[in-house]
Amino acid sequence: MENLKFAVVDLETTGHSPEKGDRIIQIAIMFIEDGILTNEYVRFVNPGQKIPVFIQELTDITNTEVQNAPLFEEIAHEVRDLLEGWIFAAHNTNFDLTFLQKEFKRCGIPQWQGKQIDTVEFSKIMFPSAVSYRLKELTEELGIDLSAAHRADDDAKATAELLLKCIEKVKHLPEQTLSRLHKRSFYLKTDLSVIFYLALVEARKKTPSSNLSQFRGIPFRQTGIIHNLESRKLVYPTSQDEKDQLLIQAYPSYESRSAQLQFMDAAWNSLRTGIESMVEVPTGIGKTVSYLLPAAIRAIETQQAVIVSTYTNHLADKIMAEEIDVVSKALSVPVQATVLKGRSNYISLAKFAELLLSGESSYDNIFTEMQLLVWLTETRTGDVNELNLSGGGMLYIDRIRKSSSVLAEDELGVDYHQVALENCRHADIIITNHALLLSDGPSKEQIIEESCGLVVDEAHQFIHAAYKTNEIIFSYTNWKYVMGQISSEADGQVSRRIEEILVRKRLHRSRERSNLLTAYEKFSASFDVAIHELTGSESVKRGHVKGSRLHVALEDMKAERSVFETVFQSMNDFIGKAASYVKQLDLEVESLSDKEQAILAEWHYWIDELRVKIGEWVELFLDKESDGTVWIEQDQRSIPGSLTVIKSPIDSAPVIRKALKSLFVKEKGVIWTSGTLSVKSDERFVARQLGVAEEVPVLKLLAPEHFYTGAQIFLIDDMPNIQQVAQQEYVEEVAEAIVQTVMVTEGRLFVLFTSQDMLNQTHELISDSGLLEDYALIAQGISSGSKYRLLKSFRQYEKAVLFGTNSFWEGVDVPGNSLSAIIIVRLPFSSPSEPVFKAKTAQLNQSGKNAFTAYALPEAILRLRQGFGRLIRSSTDTGFFIILDRRIETKSYGKKFLEALPDVPVKKVSLARMVDELNNCYNK
Numbered sequence: 001m002e003n004l005k006f007a008v009v010d011l012e013t014t015g016h017s018p019e020k021g022d023r024i025i026q027i028a029i030m031f032i033e034d035g036i037l038t039n040e041y042v043r044f045v046n047p048g049q050k051i052p053v054f055i056q057e058l059t060d061i062t063n064t065e066v067q068n069a070p071l072f073e074e075i076a077h078e079v080r081d082l083l084e085g086w087i088f089a090a091h092n093t094n095f096d097l098t099f100l101q102k103e104f105k106r107c108g109i110p111q112w113q114g115k116q117i118d119t120v121e122f123s124k125i126m127f128p129s130a131v132s133y134r135l136k137e138l139t140e141e142l143g144i145d146l147s148a149a150h151r152a153d154d155d156a157k158a159t160a161e162l163l164l165k166c167i168e169k170v171k172h173l174p175e176q177t178l179s180r181l182h183k184r185s186f187y188l189k190t191d192l193s194v195i196f197y198l199a200l201v202e203a204r205k206k207t208p209s210s211n212l213s214q215f216r217g218i219p220f221r222q223t224g225i226i227h228n229l230e231s232r233k234l235v236y237p238t239s240q241d242e243k244d245q246l247l248i249q250a251y252p253s254y255e256s257r258s259a260q261l262q263f264m265d266a267a268w269n270s271l272r273t274g275i276e277s278m279v280e281v282p283t284g285i286g287k288t289v290s291y292l293l294p295a296a297i298r299a300i301e302t303q304q305a306v307i308v309s310t311y312t313n314h315l316a317d318k319i320m321a322e323e324i325d326v327v328s329k330a331l332s333v334p335v336q337a338t339v340l341k342g343r344s345n346y347i348s349l350a351k352f353a354e355l356l357l358s359g360e361s362s363y364d365n366i367f368t369e370m371q372l373l374v375w376l377t378e379t380r381t382g383d384v385n386e387l388n389l390s391g392g393g394m395l396y397i398d399r400i401r402k403s404s405s406v407l408a409e410d411e412l413g414v415d416y417h418q419v420a421l422e423n424c425r426h427a428d429i430i431i432t433n434h435a436l437l438l439s440d441g442p443s444k445e446q447i448i449e450e451s452c453g454l455v456v457d458e459a460h461q462f463i464h465a466a467y468k469t470n471e472i473i474f475s476y477t478n479w480k481y482v483m484g485q486i487s488s489e490a491d492g493q494v495s496r497r498i499e500e501i502l503v504r505k506r507l508h509r510s511r512e513r514s515n516l517l518t519a520y521e522k523f524s525a526s527f528d529v530a531i532h533e534l535t536g537s538e539s540v541k542r543g544h545v546k547g548s549r550l551h552v553a554l555e556d557m558k559a560e561r562s563v564f565e566t567v568f569q570s571m572n573d574f575i576g577k578a579a580s581y582v583k584q585l586d587l588e589v590e591s592l593s594d595k596e597q598a599i600l601a602e603w604h605y606w607i608d609e610l611r612v613k614i615g616e617w618v619e620l621f622l623d624k625e626s627d628g629t630v631w632i633e634q635d636q637r638s639i640p641g642s643l644t645v646i647k648s649p650i651d652s653a654p655v656i657r658k659a660l661k662s663l664f665v666k667e668k669g670v671i672w673t674s675g676t677l678s679v680k681s682d683e684r685f686v687a688r689q690l691g692v693a694e695e696v697p698v699l700k701l702l703a704p705e706h707f708y709t710g711a712q713i714f715l716i717d718d719m720p721n722i723q724q725v726a727q728q729e730y731v732e733e734v735a736e737a738i739v740q741t742v743m744v745t746e747g748r749l750f751v752l753f754t755s756q757d758m759l760n761q762t763h764e765l766i767s768d769s770g771l772l773e774d775y776a777l778i779a780q781g782i783s784s785g786s787k788y789r790l791l792k793s794f795r796q797y798e799k800a801v802l803f804g805t806n807s808f809w810e811g812v813d814v815p816g817n818s819l820s821a822i823i824i825v826r827l828p829f830s831s832p833s834e835p836v837f838k839a840k841t842a843q844l845n846q847s848g849k850n851a852f853t854a855y856a857l858p859e860a861i862l863r864l865r866q867g868f869g870r871l872i873r874s875s876t877d878t879g880f881f882i883i884l885d886r887r888i889e890t891k892s893y894g895k896k897f898l899e900a901l902p903d904v905p906v907k908k909v910s911l912a913r914m915v916d917e918l919n920n921c922y923n924k
Contacts, residue, residue: 004194006032006117007086008163010156011096012059014047018102023047024072025061028152029082030160035167037160041082042153044069054773059150076107089117091135091159093190115191119162121367122192125181126166128371129379129386131792135159140796169374170195174210174219175203177373180356187366212377215414216353220376223416226423232333234297236268246293247286250330259701260285263673266699268294271306271453271669276696278459278687280677282703283869288319291455291671292327292429296335298669299428304452307430309437311461313341313385314788316431324429337429338420339381342436343443344401346382346417347372350408351400351605357598361492364392372400382416395481399605405442417443425450434458434465438659448662453669460674460862461810463689466652466659467836470628472619476531476643479613483527486578486606487520494606497599498582501592507584512577519577523570530567530621533559534632535640553835554620554630554645564621571614578607620647627651629839650839653691676810676865679858680899686862703902710878711871711904714917718910719884722826731758734825735765737884737911738801739772741821744918745880747775747799748820752809752867754828756781759803762825772801779803794818810866821880821918822871827887827897828863829856857893861900868901880918 008030015022024045031039044061046069056062079100090096093116101111120133130138139146139158142165146158173181178200185193212219237243243261247254263281270277271294281287295306310316320339328335352372360366368389379386384397402417412418424430424447434456436444448454456462488495502508534557585592585600592600620630628649635642649655663670677686678698687698716737722730738751753759763779766772776797778790787807794802795818802808809828830837841851871879881901888894889908898906909917 003034004198005086006089006160006163007083008032008089008156008160009083009096009100010090010152010159011099012055012061012150012152013099014049014051014055016095016099018099018106021049023049024099024103025051025055025066026059026152027079028156029079030156031086032160032164035164037157040153040157041079042156043075045075046071054770057774060148061151072103073107076104076109080104080109080112083112083114085114087115087117087191087194088112089119089159089163091119091155091162093118115194117163117192117195118190119159119166121188121190122166122195123162124388125192125367125370125374126169128375128388130388131789133388135162137793137796138162167195170199171202173199173203173374173377174212175200175208176214176217177219177377178203180218180373181370184366184370187361187363189363213414215349215410218349218353218356218373218376220349220414221378221380222414223380223382223419225419226336226338226426228426229334229336232300234300234331234333236272236294236297246330247289249332250289250326257285257704259704260290262699262701263287263290264294267291267455267671267673268298270671271295271298274453274667274669276664276670276672276692278672278677278692278696278698280698280700281673281675282701282707283675283873284703284707284875285701287673287675288323288457289326289330291457291673292319292323292335293330295453295455296327296331296428298452300333300335302452304450305424305427305430305447307432307437307447307451307454309432309434309454309456309462311434311458311465313345313383313433315458316341316433319431335429336427337431338423338427339431340420340424340436340443340447341383341385341433342439343405343417343441344403345385346402346415346420347376347384347397348400348402349382349415350411351601354598354601355396355400357595358494358602359492359497359595359599360396362392364390365396368393368396381420421446434462435469438462438466438469438655444659445662448660448668451668453671454660454663455671455673458674458810459672459690460676460686462656462672463652463686466655467648470649470655472616472647474616474620474643474645476640479527482606482609482613483524486603486610487524494599494602498585498603501585501596501599502582505585505588505591507588512581516574516577516581519570519574523567523574526563526566526570530563531640531643533563534645535634535643552632553838554632557632561622564617568614568617568622571610571617575607575610575614578603578610620645629835631835646835648836650836650843652689657691675869676862679861679896681861681896682854682858685858704875707875708872708902708904710876711881711902712879713881713898713901713904713906714883714914715886715889715906715908716882716884716911716914717886717889717908719886721886721890723887727758728761731761731765734758734884735762735769737882738762738823739766739769740911740915741823741882741918742772742775742801744915744922745820746922747797747801748818749801750808750819750822750870751801751803751825752822752828753803753805753825755826755831756805758825759805763803774799776800777803780805780808808870809863810869819871819879821882822867824864824867824881824883824885826885827860827883828867829860857896861897864897865900872902882914 010028011024012026013022013024025047026044029041030037044066046066048071051061051063051066088097097116104111123130123138124133130141132138135155135158136146136149139162142162144158144161144165146154148154178196182193182196182200185196210219213222237246240256240261243264244256263279263285266277266279267290295308299306308319310319316339320337324335324337356369360369371387371389371393375387384401387397389397407415407418421443430447430451486495490496499508499513582600582603589597589600628647630645630647633644633646672690672692678700679685683698684694687696719733719737720730742749759779759781763777763782767777776793776799778793778800780787780790780803783790790802794800832838841855844851844854868881871881888897
């Protein structure tokens with residue numbers, strides 16, 4: 001590969017469109033020969049116009065720096081000649097090369113011709129688990145220096161190093177992986193096939209030395225197996241001094257806290273005696289290690305695992321990565337832990353092998369296969385959540401998720417989910433998530449059967465997980481996607497490929513084919529009629545509108561049941577004919593080639609998907625006896641594409657108790673713990689929703705003394721009353737408050753909303769104003785990426801503001817100076833029209849209870865407490881909690897919110913006064 005020569009280019013410009021007059025202000029080219037950076041060309045360019053202010057701030061390139069620089073017309077030939085004979089590389093060639101070619105054309109010189117490499121495309125393949133593919137974040141993750149992002153010279157140099165890192169990684173891939181990558185690389189957008197070809201040639205000259213396993217010719221890294229450990233004897237420490245000594249071994253700077261030791265004792269007592277307990281644990285006492293220590297001791301003592309459940313897979317991985325070694329250090333013995341997730345979180349190697357054979361041809365599918373081939377050489381878990389994929393890639397992943405416990409002979413011992421389950425048999429701590437514990441299936445039953453107890457962390461979220469896990473969701477776009485996979489007659493689609501196999505095998509029957517197509521037409525037509533019924537009726541049009549989204553309870557519609565019956569019958573008929581269509585192939589499967597078997601397996605996969613969907617259809621539209629509430633959601637701007645129908649239980653407690661029944665029957669200890677398990681006005685609020693018996697007390701521990709001394713609460717008293725003004729007027733005042741606060745705190749600010757619509761309006765208003773151009777405005781639902789990717793971006797920028805909705809009110813940890821203030825836009829009441837909330841409050845009202853005081857108010861108070869918990873994560877943290885909603889001081893229930901917050905100074909002030917006080921604090 002040493003004979004490849006790369007010219008790595010980066011441009012800084014006045015904007016994105018040369019057709020509209022945008023021009024280059026800096027160009028940098030880094031030349032790579034024989035894998036070494038040999039030369040560089042860096043020039044400022046006079047754009048012949050003023051550089052926009054925001055471009056100056058972004059690039060730190062001023063008008064003064066470019067005023068004596070040449071126009072691009074003066075150096076265009078020079079640049080064109082420099083690039084001749086080199087492979088053009090850039091981080092997004094679609095911008096840099098396209099812009100440059102248009103500038104060459106404008107200057108009347110021939111466009112550049114040659115091969116090109118896009119390091120965005122390349123790095124997505126070679127680093128499929130990277131958090132972000134933006135140059136700044138990617139280079140930081142890979143340890144590449146990029147001190148001045150958005151300067152062409154620094155960006156080009158960083159891109160050159162990134163290119164070399166990608167090439168270096170290619171060189172170490174096994175031959176079988178390189179062969180598959182090379183075959184697929186011809187479908188890519190840039191000329192990466194050159195690199196994969198040369199790497200493959202080199203790999204074939206070497207003696208294979210890979211330590212990877214192979215599955216049907218696919219190299220993969222096998223996950224580690226946990227084995228039983230002998231001769232570990234532990235005794236739970238009974239005295240305070242013994243507990244302190246244990247914790248000092250893990251934390252040399254440890255300071256004894258009575259609340260932490262109390263929690264350890266409560267967890268131990270529950271696990272030892274097999275009782276249920278609830279413990280509210282405030283931030284700052286080391287909650288996780290406090291339950292892991294007694295859990296590990298009990299597990300080693302009984303030789304049975306303790307299950308630890310938390311809300312998300314991310315948090316489960318975090319406990320595994322950050323806490324288990326701490327516990328081992330404290331106990332002076334190795335503690336064995338494993339993470340177990342739901343089966344569908346793992347890749348099925350067999351399904352992947354089938355799809356590789358089946359001949360996928362779309363860019364998204366080919367690209368995702370390449371990412372997976374590289375990822376399998378490095379993943380130790382097989383957890384597909386490690387991957388950072390496009391939307392099209394996620395559709396591919398859905399087809400290769402593990403969905404069955406039945407394994408082929410060659411999958412035994414190598415299937416990632418099976419190995420994870422086997423590791424549970426030998427682990428001391430099994431870390432999982434709420435969704436798995438609330439699901440049905442042998443995985444959950446196995447770990448419960450073989451465990452000696454359960455710790456439920458973030459226990460209040462178990463309620464939300466109970467609703468989500470038991471939801472049934474119909475999505476119009478998803479149904480049409482599945483229907484399209486099996487009905488399309490286009491070349492390369494599974495229907496056409498199955499027909500070709502039948503013809504080759506002389507098994508094709510025109511009548512059966514005609515019957516299949518007729519059955520599909522009837523199914524499709526009846527489905528369209530049902531969709532029209534769901535989207536076009538007057539009752540739907542009169543539904544509640546929230547922003548552009550409309551939702552209405554299914555029971556409020558006057559839909560004809562017969563319409564849904566017809567879909568069920570026609571769908572059943574089509575599935576039967578689709579199965580019958582390939583019956584002869586199923587009987588002669590042994591005579592089929594591997595590729596033909598893969599195509600047949602794909603046909604069966606899509607038929608099985610339809611079988612799942614027919615069950616959902618019955619649950620949603622035809623089963624009148626089941627519990628729960630069903631509602632329709634759609635965006636009025638996109639009908640029927642946005643149509644969603646959701647069914648959810650109304651009560652969480654029965655769902656939870658049923659899911660954990662075997663734990664309670666066998667009297668295994670269960671510890672419910674969270675920072676928010678109670679409300680002063682209703683201490684059993686969370687307990688009731690978890691189904692915890694009245695006789696089980698809620699033990700409430702106190703935060704360390706002086707823990708919240710760095711916090712202040714501001715109530716802004718000159719905001720408009722949210723219930724008396726139009727939303728647009730309120731949004732304008734909110735935007736003003738955010739801007740003024742950001743100017744003083746210099747970012748490091750969360751703004752928490754209860755409505756995505758209000759978040760969008762506020763973010764748009766601030767962005768359009770240009771008042772915070774110097775700041776990274778990261779917005780949930782607008783900025784791309786998951787909650788945790790957005791959070792990582794927030795931490796990376798010194799000047800950042802994060803706009804978040806419901807999921808950012810809790811489970812977010814930003815310790816230290818990274819977060820200086822939180823703005824609460826409005827008190828976090830659930831929307832009265834939110835379907836489950838509406839059904840729940842109706843149920844309470846019917847039983848003679850006041851739904852507001854029994855449910856709406858305590859739920860909102862808990863959420864506000866959770867929001868405050870994001871601010872102070874350690875006793876050295878400082879921060880300001882700013883509430884803009886005046887109802888906290890104008891309504892009688894407002895004091896209940898304040899009583900629920902920690903005892904910190906509360907100041908009722910005008911916005912201007914608050915800004916002055918913040919200014920004084922920062923000046924000090």
